[in-house]
Amino acid sequence: MVTIYDIANKANVSAMTVSRVINNTGRVSDKTRAKVKKVMQELNYVPNQMARSLVLQQSKTLFLLITDITNPFYTTLSRGAEDAARKHGYNLLFGNSDENLSKESEYINTILSTRVDGVLLAPAGDPSAAHLERLLERNVPFVLIDREVPGIQSDIVQGDSKEASKKLMEHLLSYGHRNIALVNGSSSISSARDRLQGYNEMLKLHDLSANERYIFETSFGPFKDQSGLMAWLDQLHPFPTAFLAGNNVLAMELLHALRSRGLQVPEDVSVVCFDDFGMYSDLDPFITVAAQQAYQFGYLGMQLLIERITDREEAGPQKKIILPAEIIVRRSVKKLA
Amino acid sequence: MVTIYDIANKANVSAMTVSRVINNTGRVSDKTRAKVKKVMQELNYVPNQMARSLVLQQSKTLFLLITDITNPFYTTLSRGAEDAARKHGYNLLFGNSDENLSKESEYINTILSTRVDGVLLAPAGDPSAAHLERLLERNVPFVLIDREVPGIQSDIVQGDSKEASKKLMEHLLSYGHRNIALVNGSSSISSARDRLQGYNEMLKLHDLSANERYIFETSFGPFKDQSGLMAWLDQLHPFPTAFLAGNNVLAMELLHALRSRGLQVPEDVSVVCFDDFGMYSDLDPFITVAAQQAYQFGYLGMQLLIERITDREEAGPQKKIILPAEIIVRRSVKKLA
């Protein structure tokens, strides 16, 4: 592979001069510059980023650690992250934690050893605090997305989960629903807690008693089997007229389970959920959703991260961006008499 | 950041000895080994992968270049790729070309400068040959996925597009359809050509004349607007009773367009397509598809790539893996009288 020295030799200058030409730093006469550039062209020279990183102490690489790229929320988010990263000349490493703490921990290892300049991550849950501490210890900038972690100060891009949850409930309530069940992610995840809180608050506001049985706490996905969900559905009485799902993966699982019980949406049961379905949004049954600005989560998160990295010195106060969700009413909710 | 020298100093040994302990190479007495390990623990040492890469001339990083992670085929594929890469201790950089040659070219630049050990890529089309040549020149191993590029020899994981196309056609024909239209990706893409070929061959086999008007060639996505598609639909007469879509993005676009014309699937028109819909597969209208083994595309592709990298010396002949698609009959096709 051709190096800066090969260029230097062939152009009869020092490596330093070549470096100056490449980076447009220091002083180089026009004649020398032209000569060096010509040789670089001839030899098809491409600078070695690894060597650069080593001496500059920055890799120009960021890490995107999400839970599951297969979840459309994260798929779209990753596009936002990629676009923002590229715009600022950063490369992007990525990994899926599958909401799994030990997998997350492994990725923290590779993050530390690869010396990336920063990390954008959706933590698996509250216990992720230990992982984040490791980043803090070593001064690796990071920005959280979607989920807070108690005890950890950092920049963060969040959805207004509680508010959106209330709006979805409001929608269901206004359509006459009173028996509303919640299928939610793990309560060790802040956004799941917020969604639960919104759910509870709206029940209380409408003087409805909270039925413990109506709440099913599981994982935000991905799913292996439906037995847990089915068992939960079996013990529901009276059977809810409506369901609120904590994200779209849960909504799809729920839909599947309901269908296998012979229930149609919206004729027999109503369903609403968090997160839109991307290009599938207009497939039946046109689920009513709280559409989060997935792309913006990624784009803005990346921007915060890059700002942190760039202004490392005058590190301002932690920033928190809260993105509201948009309630998109489709036809998965039936109006009750 | 703590380096190998900090460890060496504190443990009263040379950096080389520390390196030996880290990599389990050479000879180190048990006593020294224990001492070094203890110090590494105390100082929370994590080796600098960049420094390693520079001297070892390998980055332990691969690049996954796809066209659009938002397309469920590539989403799933990327999981396969990630899993295989991790299994062998490789990190994964990634990028989306959006089927755009100049974006692809930019990514080739970063691929070359980051000195990744290899690349798994879905080329934007036949003109990608120029980009691949650049990789060949510099001896960067790569494996193609989904699409061949004329003039380029390489390992590849492909779907059996022609065969799957024929099967989908067979399905439509057996249901009585005779006026079948094709919405396809760019003919500069080998898989699009194969799909077209399967389509044509089946028409011929059934003595049906190929109607030029029935073929719409566009991009595999992502889409900005539907005007082209709508205009094409407008000029179709007789209006087809069935459509074959070259991938699922096109199917969704088509569905959308048909709906805005007031047509229901399958009551008014039938639709089949390539690629399954992941977790959305059982949303109405339950499209009949040729499901490709997306995960395997990624997983096997990565494996081929890693083999190439590992056995660089005794580089065997190019390998070609062809994965059959599975036709999953749902209910988007109407049986004609």
Place this chain on the structure above:
DNA sequence: ATGAAATGCGTTATCGATAACATTAAACTA
């Protein structure tokens, strides 16, 4: 015309690791 400032370029050290060779000390052999 002469000292000061500016220009153009080179030298050396460095980033953090590992390979290859060198050296010392211990263990073994005859």
Place this chain on the structure above:
DNA sequence: TAGTTTAATGTTATCGATAACGCATTTCAT
């Protein structure tokens, strides 16, 4: 016991770039 292995560790060079400093030449001002 002297000589030879072998085990354990250290030294030096290197990967490919850039920073910091140094040294000639020009150019400029007075």
